[in-house]
Amino acid sequence: MTKSIEELKEYVAQTRRDIVRMVHGVQSGHPGGSLGCTELLTVLYQNVLRHNPSDFKMDGNDEDIFILSNGHISPVYYSALAHSGYFPVAELGSFRKLNTRLQGHPTTHDGLPGVRIASGSLGQGLSVACGIAQAKKLNGDDKLVYVLMGDGELQEGQVWEAVMYAAHNKMDNIIATVDVNGRQIDGDTKDIMGFTDLRSKFEAFGWNVISMNGNDLADVEDTLSKAGVLSGNNQPICILMNTEMGNGVDFMMGSHEWHGIAPNDEQLAAALAQNPSVIGDY
Amino acid sequence: MEKKDTRSGFGDGLYELGLKNKNVVGLCADLTGSLKMNKFQNEFPDRFFQVGIAEANMMSMAAGLATAGKIPFTGTFANFSTGRVYDQIRQSIAYSHKNVKICASHAGLTLGEDGATHQILEDIGLMKMLPGMTVINPCDYAQTKAATIAIADHEGPVYLRFGRPSWPIFTTDLEFTIGKALHMRKGTDVTIFATGHLVWNSLEAAKALAEEGISAEVINIHTIKPLDNKAILDAVANTKCAVTAEEHQMNGGLGDSICQLLARHTPLPVEMVAVNDSFGESGTPMELLDKYGLGIKDVVAAAKRAIARK
Numbered sequence: 001m002t003k004s005i006e007e008l009k010e011y012v013a014q015t016r017r018d019i020v021r022m023v024h025g026v027q028s029g030h031p032g033g034s035l036g037c038t039e040l041l042t043v044l045y046q047n048v049l050r051h052n053p054s055d056f057k058m059d060g061n062d063e064d065i066f067i068l069s070n071g072h073i074s075p076v077y078y079s080a081l082a083h084s085g086y087f088p089v090a091e092l093g094s095f096r097k098l099n100t101r102l103q104g105h106p107t108t109h110d111g112l113p114g115v116r117i118a119s120g121s122l123g124q125g126l127s128v129a130c131g132i133a134q135a136k137k138l139n140g141d142d143k144l145v146y147v148l149m150g151d152g153e154l155q156e157g158q159v160w161e162a163v164m165y166a167a168h169n170k171m172d173n174i175i176a177t178v179d180v181n182g183r184q185i186d187g188d189t190k191d192i193m194g195f196t197d198l199r200s201k202f203e204a205f206g207w208n209v210i211s212m213n214g215n216d217l218a219d220v221e222d223t224l225s226k227a228g229v230l231s232g233n234n235q236p237i238c239i240l241m242n243t244e245m246g247n248g249v250d251f252m253m254g255s256h257e258w259h260g261i262a263p264n265d266e267q268l269a270a271a272l273a274q275n276p277s278v279i280g281d282y
Numbered sequence: 283m284e285k286k287d288t289r290s291g292f293g294d295g296l297y298e299l300g301l302k303n304k305n306v307v308g309l310c311a312d313l314t315g316s317l318k319m320n321k322f323q324n325e326f327p328d329r330f331f332q333v334g335i336a337e338a339n340m341m342s343m344a345a346g347l348a349t350a351g352k353i354p355f356t357g358t359f360a361n362f363s364t365g366r367v368y369d370q371i372r373q374s375i376a377y378s379h380k381n382v383k384i385c386a387s388h389a390g391l392t393l394g395e396d397g398a399t400h401q402i403l404e405d406i407g408l409m410k411m412l413p414g415m416t417v418i419n420p421c422d423y424a425q426t427k428a429a430t431i432a433i434a435d436h437e438g439p440v441y442l443r444f445g446r447p448s449w450p451i452f453t454t455d456l457e458f459t460i461g462k463a464l465h466m467r468k469g470t471d472v473t474i475f476a477t478g479h480l481v482w483n484s485l486e487a488a489k490a491l492a493e494e495g496i497s498a499e500v501i502n503i504h505t506i507k508p509l510d511n512k513a514i515l516d517a518v519a520n521t522k523c524a525v526t527a528e529e530h531q532m533n534g535g536l537g538d539s540i541c542q543l544l545a546r547h548t549p550l551p552v553e554m555v556a557v558n559d560s561f562g563e564s565g566t567p568m569e570l571l572d573k574y575g576l577g578i579k580d581v582v583a584a585a586k587r588a589i590a591r592k
Contacts, residue, residue, distance in 0.1 A: 127340075
């Protein structure tokens with residue numbers, strides 16, 4: 001059932017709470033990028049994906065598939081999977097603990113429903129998506145393959161191998177979103193290894209490029225819907241998604257510092273106060 | 283004796299698989315002719331994916347195809363099938379337990395004139411260290427074809443290693459079962475455990491040893507992981523010493539696996555015929571095997587050393 005913007009806002013607030021609580025709980029994990037992508041994963045998992053969370057099948061035949069390439073934002077991924085019904089929300093409390101399915105980076109190894117490939121070592125997700133998309137074409141399956149990458153991740157050469165492959169082979173059932181938050185571990189991407197004009201880079205390879213404000217729920221909904229319409233036209237689709245790392249928790253915004261550190265008790269309380277829960281905590 | 287390259291065994295096996303299993307798909311990184319994948323490509327163009335010179339993309343794509351239920355066979359040289367793409371194999375294939383068949387040609391010194399950049403001698407070690415990876419190094423055309431067909435029915439990642447040179451065909455009538463060692467020649471004084479092209483050299487060495495009154499048993503360990511522990515332990519229970527023979531570095535190869543097994547169960551003298559911490563170079567396959575100590579005479583000498591240490 002499609003959710004209204006008001007309902008989506010409740011999920012966004014809840015996922016932000018989940019993220020900071022999960023990371024706080026084990027004093028490790030990656031809150032910044034997770035918060036920046038909360039709107040995208042909420043809209044995808046609540047409204048866009050044509051999927052079957054209660055009966056997870058690895059092959060995902062006749063379902064839309066989402067591949068998370070930048071696996072370190074596992075907190076937002078786990079929250080989105082749990083709230084859409086892949087596994088019990090209570091399991092979020094096991095994040096990064098021994099003998100659990102919610103490993104630091106997502107994996108199929110422990111059988112967590114919803115995860116189809118391990119990620120964490122960067123640059124591989126778009127290639128995996130190409131493989132799945134190629135299989136869908138072979139099967140006459142018209143569902144789509146979504147993939148999310150970080151902008152820093154584009155520094156990995158393999159990404160461009162896949163960008164080339166997808167365009168050359170007209171993989172028009174792939175919708176690849178780049179989280180353009182402009183940050184990476186060591187600083188701002190423009191200082192570490194800057195890209196000038198990502199749009200023209202993807203376009204030069206033959207992709208259809210659109211952009212959106214990834215922290216604006218209405219824009220995310222509209223743009224994902226537009227991307228769906230653009231699919232099937234002999235070109236892979238790239239969404240350049242501008243986001244603010246740490247979005248929704250004011251002191252985590254505006255710097256790369258919260259890429260991979262955990263809030264203390266006081267910071268947790270402040271983050272939660274900024275995002276009151278309607279849905280209820282795990 | 284009829285000779286053929288082992289890579290042709292792969293190409294012919296893949297084509298047969300294509301005929302009988304529609305889930306089998308092929309991927310190649312611009313080496314279709316070298317890997318003998320043309321027949322599959324021509325007959326099943328929809329199921330063949332040319333990825334260009336982009337091996338990392340190929341490996342992760344194979345993981346994606348396997349996720350969606352296909353049985354992908356990747357084809358490139360052994361060097362580019364392993365070292366170049368180790369992290370892609372580790373994360374997307376091995377750790378994610380994807381049903382990908384990594385098919386690697388031109389392994390070892392017998393690639394010949396192209397030289398050390400292409401002669402990988404570390405690939406068995408790299409692959410056998412990955413949890414859940416099956417590692418197979420067949421010894422001739424017939425066994426490579428049989429192995430290619432067999433791995434399609436094995437659920438899980440497989441590394442299949444073969445080579446470039448024309449090589450005697452001597453296993454046509456032998457059954458191939460993953461993980462099951464093949465007894466090639468009976469003997470009582472020493473057991474030679476050999477894999478890949480060195481199986482032939484070991485059989486020739488056993489003949490030469492027989493002429494000197496030494497009885498050498500030859501066992502073909504085509505599957506390096508999982509190792510056929512029972513066959514190995516049963517054999518050395520009789521002969522009390524062993525030689526290992528392979529076209530690979532001593533570190534990380536078949537010999538190293540057998541030494542681990544024997545050290546834990548029944549410490550006995552072992553001599554290893556393998557490349558000793560060195561890169562290869564340009565030359566003909568036979569010149570290279572000779573120079574790097576992998577020739578028939580080297581197996582003979584190793585057998586004598588092992589027997590002398592009993």
